[in-house]
Amino acid sequence: MQFIALTSIGIENILADELKQLGAQIGKQSVGSVVFEAELPLAQKICLSTRFATRILMKIAEKENVKNKTDLYNLARYQAWGEWLTPKTTFAVDFSGTNTELKNTQFSGLVIKDAIVDYFQDLYETRPDVDKQNAQVRIAARYHQNKLDLYIDYSGTGLSQRGYRQGQGRAPIKEHLAAALIHRSGWLKDVSQPLFDPCCGSGTLLIEAAGMANNQAPGLKKEQFAFERLPNFNESQYQEVREEVSDLQSPKKLYLIGQDIDGFVLSKAQNNARAAGVDQLIKFSKGDAANLKPVSKRAGVVLSNLPYGERMGGTAELINLYRGMGVAFKKHYADWHLALLSSDEALSKLLKIVRHKRYKFKNGPIDCVLNTYILDEKQVVESTHSTELNYEDSTAFANRLKKNKQGLKNWLKQHGITTYRLYDADIPQYNVAVDIYNDHAVIYEYAAPKEVDEQVSNKRLQDIIYLTSKQLDIPAEKIAVKVRKKQKGDSQYSTISQQDQSMVVAEYGAKYKVNIFDYLDTGLFLDHRLARQYIQQNAHDKRFLNLFAYTGTASVQAAIGGAKSITTVDMSKTYINWGKENFELNNIQNPRYRFFQADCLAWLDNAQGEYDLIFLDPPTFSNSKRMTDAFDVQRDHIKLFETTKKILSENGVLFFSNNKRGFKMDEEKLNELGLQAKNISEKTLSPDFKRNKHIHNSWLITRV
Template sequence: MYDFLVTTSKGLEQLLQQEIQHLLPELETNNRPGQVMFQGELKDAYHICLWSRLANRVLLKLASSKGSSGDDLYDLANKVNWSSHFSPDQTFSVDFIGANRDINNTQFGALKVKDAIVDHFKDLYDQRPNVDKHQPDIRFQGRLNRNGMSVYLDLAGGSLHQRMYRERAGQAPIKENLAFAMLMRSGWVDEFNQGHIKPLYDPMCGSGTILIEAAQYASNIAPGLYRERWGFENWKGHQPELWQSMLDAAEIKQAVPGVALVGTDIDARVVHIAVKNANLAGVGQFIRFECADATKYNRDMNKPGYIVSNIPYGERLGELTQLLPLFKDWGFHLKESYPNWKLSLLTSNRDMLRQLRLVATKEYNFINGNIECQLVNFELDEKNCHISENDRQQSSDFGNRLRKNLSKMKKWINSQDTNCYRVYDADLPDYNVAIDRYGEWVVVQEYAPPKQIPQHKSIARLQEVLIATPEIMGIPPEQLVLKTRKVQKGKAQYEKLDKQSNEIQVYENGARFWVNLHDYLDTGLFLDHRITRQKVKELSKDKRVLNLFSYTGSVSVFAALGGAKLVTTVDMSNTYIKWAKRNFELNDIRGYHQFIREDCLSWIRNCEQQFDLIFVDPPSFSNSKNMTGSWDVQRDHLGFLKMVRKRLAPGGTIIFSNNLRNFALAPELAEETGLKIQEISAETLPQDFQRNKKIHHCWIMTDGD
């Protein structure tokens, strides 16, 4: 008799225990998270290796102790008679699971076991076996937990979820054992075992794993039957005759499944992969795969069955904007076309399933790879399939307001020489977003909701915005970009949101600009400064212009187009300086202009040049690593503008702007600088930003000499 440990994904241990008890009813088993333990004979372990559809590894215990240190682990491993398990001319590897204060990483734990194995052979034979991490002859595993430490022989030699039929997979593949767990939790397996043979349909089948697992189960094909390598094959305790007899018996047990299995996917490429994988698994003739849209596919199965699918999760915001309207349409289709069916969907985004407008009967927590997921079960009964007029109603308070805004703005939009403008800015308190158009794209910026608003309500309202906006704005859902505005701290102020590097060109009053809608919180063009940029252009003729905190240089572009004889663009970000140069190239601006990458505070302090027009639009706050200290516009603007004043040529002009909503200009600024100061905030506010009078503050300051 041996002690065995069978591992699986966390959340599947109860199912694995049920499966082992079904395969070997005479065994007594118990479970812990992600594992099942039992005592049995070698034939029991072979049987699980061959027939378990849920296990990852089958481990045979070689030794255990209550120790916890690295020395304890070495001593434990040193007690094992390794030469009774393999020879010094064979290769081996050691995996290690667990960590504590003394054994603080898995590499250290594996090294301690490996050292004990090598020392054993050196002492006995003055010869050491070689380590092969990729394809060893035999594999061992050390495990550490609160109860102590153990050393095991890995009988499988690798994870059993790898059935060897999946040469290729789709974009978000599901492990084979998790796919079978979904079938068990859906109820399909239980009904099949009871003789109630129900059709199975996977509408977003990807590479076909769920249906292949179902077909192999219905055909009584042992999941380990075609595995090419086993960990026990080079083990001295292996019983090859017993193993071969079990393989032969498994071959005889195969049968025709007699169940309708259908898979569809909108991607023809992955459908082709699914067909190939099913053929490799020996069940290709039992599954019908088609390239089809799940929201329109009409079944031809003659009785209700099960829909089981690993749906797209919408992990990326861009994917979410496309999936929300799709799931809303799919919900209607399911209700109309699949009455009395049962539905089981795996997702990491439970909120997205709310678009189906279905009431769930049960939820199970799973781990797919390293992603926490829920398997959500629904019954498409009469109550769930009822479609009310409210469900079909496409309008909402938000949708009605957005349509109204567009209608009121239509004449103004047509009169403007730009394809970038704001159409909505938290007009309704319950829909706390801003919506901007950039050419054929739309950007939705979600403001952080008040703490008193329940999270599920804010999510539901945002989803409503993401569904309605593409339809009303007349764009495909994939051309909607979602961003979340919240207080940024530390390095998060400067980190990329994404890495898509998708840029588009937009235009404004005779100028063109590159904008990046995906990778940063801001796009590269502040739309509320449209009129301010025009004012700079009007004042720039034959002037020496300085643009401080230049961002992507849009103001510099207008200064150059306005006839400035020199434009100096200063920003501490190398990314923004390069971006500004590209905007100059895009507008075919030639001649000598300066682009300086430096902290504006340090640069202005040391600058000796004079400028006729200076534009200053600093951030509200910054503590970039490129700065000495931090910047707070309320605290620091007086001292900074004093330095700027020293660089202003006689008769020159400063335009000072910022976006801190509660900003107040220092009252002593005029007296201490001798500047004539006039606030022009209202007249620089474009019509599409009139909803929010404090979107920015702006002053024009002129030399009084």
């Protein structure tokens, strides 16, 4: 009989070798599959034993020149379906492939279904039922280049699911891929040597390693295979196959070590190992892979699926992790072999170890590479003398951080400021801004010019992150890294992460909730510090309006300053709710303090009443679908003032601000409106923003 074994990309060669060792005759090998010949008992043995296949299909028919519905029906109608189904068997058809006449896979599947039903109707005057979810027998039809292959699902789905997984962490690795990594690591050549996974997560690699070393067939724990539901299934013969496979087990003394920084995930790993019956063979402990210590006097193999974005907080943590591991490997793991799976080659280079071999794999939809390394004496000596930085010039960035912090020291202490900008592209090659939020830091990378090489830019950013952490003594997990670029439409409101790590910062008697990880902006515009202070000092007994209010921080200061009424307007529901949280943080409650989620331009068109103090800080440009029209602050500012003037009281003040570089106030048209403007941009720049005089523009606008 001919079968096809399915697997993931990159595992085909390993699967072919496994099938050959089990006794199968290997045929065509293609992307994600291996064809083989085997008698039924051997096919059952393969289902029980394979660690690299995800599914086994048995071919029952094939035909060339299948072009239309009629060809499809005739091929299916005249198969001996009685060998695989009975009138009482439930079945389902999975169809893949199309051509100009067979355009819909669901329709093609129905054609084959009808043919099967007609077969039984003609012979028995009864028909089997279709059950798409829990079919007893599944037929797989694969159509390619006018050729149709018909298969019976022999194993059932989920061969890679061993049944021991009680829980898992984020971004888990599939069991069959774990087995492939173990195979490629070289550890199986001598299983008496230690195997160490410093980022073990839920323990899949080590559990699979224990099973492979002891020759435990993973399928022995499976409740039922699809072939057990076929009419020709021989129970006694199958039991002989099971006994043969079970007798091949050979328990060994193993030294398997797992470590992870997440205690909760470690508990899942221990539960999984217990369910697999190998918990006595694996030693799990909590530890930070960025600060590895020796785990064995004897050299062995380090094998790990290294964290990437989905599994850790962000770029800074990852860079710190890879750098730290590279240093530790060279210091404590001489003569060890390393096999490290990563989805980011740029991060792998941070290890600063010369690669021995590389193997490409797919972890679900993610392209990954298993890099192997041999830490021989030459490798360790050469690597130990290498610098931790990509560029020696990066020390200038560290020195500037130190200089700037020293320059701001007295001001920070005098005003009790813990949130401030420390660096803003002071050195052109290091084009970032660094903001401090209590004991956290945010690094904003400005989009590099097209002529700047991307690899150079990435390496400089790696140095920036490393030096920010080291110079300011801030752990990597407390550093957020973001890219500053022009926002379009609703993107300014979208999340960039889902960590939900908020904190509270203080400013001039107010408290604000900030979130440095989940959004492009943190919830607090630091450059508006003095603008908010002005509002606090001038809001007493005033009717205050905050338009384009963001998270309502200016409204909080107006409330602290004793405003008579406060109206806060923003288009984003997220930010309006955030503003309400800021009010709750400061125990502010007043029925005259109101929030409106609305398009500010449309709200202004219908606004009534008067306001004595208005804070107007519109975006530079917005074409959000939620706004009535596209808005450009340079083009539309006079029209905006004309609308706002209608609700500005006789002696009222309009505090206007924007951050468009090169913005020019049209004073002539402003005067025609009966308004006058006083530029106070210089006065609203606190010492931490003096280096960037174009961070924003500010005016006080009043009636003439």
